[in-house]
Amino acid sequence: MATGEFVIAAVSHAMLHQMNVASAEWPDGVDEFPKCGLTPVPAQFIGPALVGESPFQMECRLKQVVELGTGPGSGLLLLGEVLAFHVREACFVDGILHPDALDLVGRNGGAFYSRASGKAVFQVPKPSGKPLGFDALPEVLKRSHILTGNDLGLLANGPGLPDLPAIIRKPGDPVAPADLDHAIHRTLGLGDVDEAWRLVGLRLKA
Numbered sequence: 473m474a475t476g477e478f479v480i481a482a483v484s485h486a487m488l489h490q491m492n493v494a495s496a497e498w499p500d501g502v503d504e505f506p507k508c509g510l511t512p513v514p515a516q517f518i519g520p521a522l523v524g525e526s527p528f529q530m531e532c533r534l535k536q537v538v539e540l541g542t543g544p545g546s547g548l549l550l551l552g553e554v555l556a557f558h559v560r561e562a563c564f565v566d567g568i569l570h571p572d573a574l575d576l577v578g579r580n581g582g583a584f585y586s587r588a589s590g591k592a593v594f595q596v597p598k599p600s601g602k603p604l605g606f607d608a609l610p611e612v613l614k615r616s617h618i619l620t621g622n623d624l625g626l627l628a629n630g631p632g633l634p635d636l637p638a639i640i641r642k643p644g645d646p647v648a649p650a651d652l653d654h655a656i657h658r659t660l661g662l663g664d665v666d667e668a669w670r671l672v673g674l675r676l677k678a
Contacts, residue, residue, distance in 0.1 A: 473534065473537060475518075475519055475520065475534075476533065476534045477518035477519055477520050477531075477532065477533055477534060478518075478520055478532050478534060478550065478552060479515065479518070479520050479521070479522055479523070479529055479530065479531060479532065480529060480530045480532060481522065481523040481526035481528075481529045482526055482527060482528040482529065482574070482576050483526065483576065483577050484525070484526065484527050484574065484575045484576055484577070485575045485576075485577050485587055485589070486525065486575065487510065487523075487525040487526065488577050488585070490508040490509050490510050490525070491508065491510075493507060493508035493509075494507065494508040494510070505521070510523050510524065510525055511523070511524030511525060512524070515531050515556075516531060516555075516556050517531050517555040517556055518531050518532070518533065518555065522558060527559065527560040527563050527573075527574050527575075527576075528557075528558070528559050528560070528563070528569070528574060528576075529557070529558040529559075530554045530556070530557055530558075531554070531555045531556040531558070532552030532553060532554055532555065533552055533553045533555055534550060534551075534552050535551050535552055535553055536550075536551040537549070537550055537551075538550075538551070571588055571589050571593040572589045572590065572593070574588070574589070575587070575588075575589045576588045576589070599629050601631065602631075603628060603629045603630065603631065604627070604628055604629070604630050604631065604632055604633065605628055606624060606625070606628040608628070608633070609624060609627060609628055610633070610672075610676060612649075612675065612676065613627065613672065613675070616653045617653075618650065618653035618654055618656075618657055619653055619656060619657055620657070622660075623656065623657055623660050626660050626665055626668070627660075627665075627668070627669070627672065630665065630669060634669050634670065634672060634673040634676075635673075636673055636676060636677060638673075639670060639673030639674060639677065640670075641674060645671075645674060646674075647678070648678075649675060649678045652671055652674055652675040652678060653675065655671050656668050656671045656672060656675065659671060
């Protein structure tokens with residue numbers, strides 16, 4: 473607030489504990505760089521230093537400060553204009569920033585953190601074209617006590633309802649509505665949306 477400028481430096485797992493040292497309640501005016509062992513690097517457009525160990529940073533000019541309260545746990549919301557991005561080249565994989573290369577951590581509150589890489593990271597493809605939508609799903613599916621919100625969301629992301637006359641029953645397919653709902657749930661959990669839609673067709677015929 474005093475300088476009207478700031479740096480947002482993303483924290484990778486490799487610098488987690490050094491960042492934690494910097495989060496201590498150091499007295500006003502104490503330079504935290506030597507305290508935590510991180511490396512100050514001159515910024516391009518502002519006075520505050522970049523953090524040499526951070527893989528992703530933004531140079532920002534302060535535009536507005538919003539007070540979020542005065543009681544315990546309250547804080548300030550700083551709104552800034554981004555003047556420059558700094559990204560480590562090694563974090564790009566096939567032209568995009570890859571979570572495993574960034575290996576970022578996020579604070580969840582208190583002493584809890586999350587590591588945004590490896591098995592903790594997964595992909596959810598964006599809808600292609602115009603999806604069916606939750607409101608267009610048959611009521612019998614939305615009333616199910618077995619199908620979850622995620623199940624219905626996967627179906628709502630599809631292109632449209634199945635062609636019921638074209639649905640073919642296979643040997644071993646469940647018949648009872650509840651059994652079909654269980655089968656749809658299991659199939660969606662395995663990622664086979666096409667097979668789930670076939671089972672939905674059987675469910676609508678039941």
